[in-house]
Amino acid sequence: MSTENKLKAFKLLLHDYAEAVSSNQETATDFLKKEGVDVNRYVTSGIKEIRKSTFLRKAQVNMERDESLMEKALVLLKQKIEENLSLTGNMLVGMLRKKAPNVQFRSLDKLDDEEIREILSNVDLAKLMEELEKRNEI
């Protein structure tokens, strides 16, 4: 066997060994315990980290979805205001009152973007858009 192949063989041995000691949970746990590792402590800590990571990831996805919906709702409302469709405007105000009863509404055409965003932040955007789509308003 050439020196190069011996090097390769040695590395493969290391790889095979890593596979052998980690073939399943029991084998891996036994191996780590023999090495003096407190496996239970690491598993408990690891599960917490994974849950935290999963939670943060979901929060990030929700935030991105909400931002996307917010912009879509903002464009829709501004479009309706510019079209000056009083029926549509009244309907939207009525819907918004139901969704966000604590918010005081003025005439929609007097609201700027930030005020509309503030109102929409109190509304379940997904449901609002769904209802608007049902009413064929988009």
Next chain:
Amino acid sequence: MERLEIKSDYENVDWEKVIPVLMAYAYALIGVSNQRMVRSREELSYDFAIDAITKYLNEPKKFEPSRNPDLIRYLKYNILRQSIFNAKKKAANLNEIVQDEKEDEYDLEEVDDFFAVEFELDESIDVATAVASIEGEISGDEELYEIFIGRYYDESKRCEICKDLNISEEEYDNRIRRLRRLSRRILDSFN
């Protein structure tokens, strides 16, 4: 005991089973020559294992079951091993740009060869002499010698050797562990 494989229901993985597997895998790969890394060997094993899992959870679409459906294999070969390799290179202060996201470039079927070529070894070891010593030591042990020849001379894959020798994968793993223990003793004598 069967190998842990996860080939379906990827949304409901029992991570309690996976963490020790990845930790043990990392622990073995890190080896004893990690003096230039800041954290202990077991802490590093944990870090690499959790890092591999969270990387997967953050970007699950990078895992392509159509190429190989085993998630454990993906975590070990495509994420964890690459992370260890990168960390070792960084720790060694090699003047190379180390890319963190190279896993997409690897073909899972070729990973054994890739690993053999790329993995860093302690440069102080005279590998040729060490392997010759290992071979000499096991020449009288038929069970280890036939594995050694099949794997390292003939470059057969694990499944091929199991089939040729008519042994289970568990038996193969047992022999590899014995071989490793023996080679460790020989390597220690070189230091």
